[in-house]
Amino acid sequence: MPKFQENALILDHREVADRTWLMRLMSPKIALEARAGQFVMVRVRDGIDPLLRRPLSFHRTFPEEGCIELLYRVVGKGTLLLSKTVPGMNLDLLGPLGNGFDLPAPDARGPIALIAGGIGIAPLFDLMERIALSNPAFDPQQMNLFYGTRTVAELLALSYFGALGVRVHWSTDDGSFGHKGHVTRMFAQFAEDSAFRPESLYACGPLEMQFHVARWALAHDVPAQLSLESLMACGLGACLGCALPAASPDDPAADGYVHVCMDGPIFPAGAVQWQKLQVHRPPPPIFLSD
Numbered sequence: 300m301p302k303f304q305e306n307a308l309i310l311d312h313r314e315v316a317d318r319t320w321l322m323r324l325m326s327p328k329i330a331l332e333a334r335a336g337q338f339v340m341v342r343v344r345d346g347i348d349p350l351l352r353r354p355l356s357f358h359r360t361f362p363e364e365g366c367i368e369l370l371y372r373v374v375g376k377g378t379l380l381l382s383k384t385v386p387g388m389n390l391d392l393l394g395p396l397g398n399g400f401d402l403p404a405p406d407a408r409g410p411i412a413l414i415a416g417g418i419g420i421a422p423l424f425d426l427m428e429r430i431a432l433s434n435p436a437f438d439p440q441q442m443n444l445f446y447g448t449r450t451v452a453e454l455l456a457l458s459y460f461g462a463l464g465v466r467v468h469w470s471t472d473d474g475s476f477g478h479k480g481h482v483t484r485m486f487a488q489f490a491e492d493s494a495f496r497p498e499s500l501y502a503c504g505p506l507e508m509q510f511h512v513a514r515w516a517l518a519h520d521v522p523a524q525l526s527l528e529s530l531m532a533c534g535l536g537a538c539l540g541c542a543l544p545a546a547s548p549d550d551p552a553a554d555g556y557v558h559v560c561m562d563g564p565i566f567p568a569g570a571v572q573w574q575k576l577q578v579h580r581p582p583p584p585i586f587l588s589d
C-alpha cells in the first residue's frame with residue numbers, strides 16, 4: 300500500500316464542538332489511497348518542537364476533489380498548536396498509514412452497530428459514508444451509531460449526521476443530553492432490551508471503552524472491529540513504541556505484541572490481552588491558555 304509525504308494546503312479549519320476542530324486539507328495523493336480507519340502522521344509545525352508527528356484518523360475523504368478532513372480534540376501541546384493553524388497554511392502529512400476497517404459484504408442487509416466514545420467519532424463518520432456509498436441497497440437506518448461524550452458541549456450536533464440517515468443513540472456521562480452514563484452501558488442496555496444483534500460491530504474510543512465493547516462482542520459472538528489507540532512516535536513500525544500485548548489463539552497467556560501502527564489500528568476483539576492493558580480513564584480536561 301503506497302504511502303506519501305505531502306505538503307497539504309489547509310482549506311478550512313473551524314471549531315465544531317468544545318475543543319473539537321474540523322480541518323479540511325488539499326492532499327490529492329493521500330486522499331486517493333485513504334481507507335476508512337487509516338490515519339496520517341501530522342507535523343504540527345516546522346522545526347523540532349514538538350519533534351514527533353501526531354497521529355490523526357481520516358474523518359472524511361474526497362478522492363475526486365483530492366481533499367481529506369481531520370477531526371481532532373485538543374488535549375495537549377501538539378493539538379493545541381494545530382488548532383492555531385489557519386486556511387492558507389500548509390501542513391506536512393505522512394500517510395495513509397495502518398490497515399483500515401473492512402466494509403460489510405456487498406450483500407449485507409442486517410443491522411450494524413457503531414460505538415463512538417468522544418473523539419472516537421472521527422473515523423466512524425468516514426466508515427458510515429463508505430458503507431452507504433459502497434452498498435446503495437443498504438438501508439442507512441440499519442446503521443445504529445451509539446455516540447457518547449462526557450458532556451453535551453463535546454457532542455457533534457445532530458445536523459452533522461442528518462445527511463447520513465443513520466440512527467443515532469446519544470449519551471453523555473453527566474446526563475446533559477441523551478442517555479445518562481457511559482456509551483457502552485447504553486449500548487448493552489439497548490441490545491438487551493431490544494434483542495439487538497448486529498451483524499457487525501465497529502468501535503473507536505478510549506481503551507477502557509474498547510475493553511467493554513470487546514467483552515460484549517466476544518460474549519455475544521458478534522464480529523467486531525475496534526480502532527485501538529496507543530502512543531505513537533513513528534507510525535511506520537520503526538520505533539516499536541506503539542506495542543500492545545497480543546493474545547495468542549493457542550495460548551492466551553503467551554507473551555507477544557501487536558504494533559498498533561502496522562498491525563492496526565483496527566483489531567478484532569480477541570486480538571489483545573485486555574487483562575494486561577492498564578485500562579484507565581482518559582486524562583481530565585487540561586487548562587488551555589492562548
Ligand SMILES: Cc1cc2nc3c(=O)[nH]c(=O)nc-3n(C[C@H](O)[C@H](O)[C@H](O)COP(=O)(O)OP(=O)(O)OC[C@H]3O[C@@H](n4cnc5c(N)ncnc54)[C@H](O)[C@@H]3O)c2cc1C
Pocket residue numbers: 338353354355356357370371372373374375376377378379418421422527528529530531559564582
Ligand atoms: C491511530 C490513531 C488515530 C488517532 N486519531 C485521532 C483523531 O482522529 N482525532 C483525535 O483527536 N485524536 C486522534 N488520535 C489521538 C491523537 O493522536 C492524540 O490526542 C494526539 O497525538 C495528542 O497530541 P498532543 O501533543 O496534543 O498531546 P500530548 O501532549 O502528546 O498529550 C496530552 C494528553 O493526551 C494523551 N494522549 C496523547 N496521545 C494519545 C493517544 N494516542 N491516545 C490517547 N491519549 C493520548 C496523553 O497521554 C496526555 O495525557 C489518534 C491516535 C491514534 C494512535
Ligand code: FES
Pocket residue numbers: 530531532533534535536537538539540541542558559560561
Ligand atoms: S509508532 Fe513506531 S512502531 Fe508503531
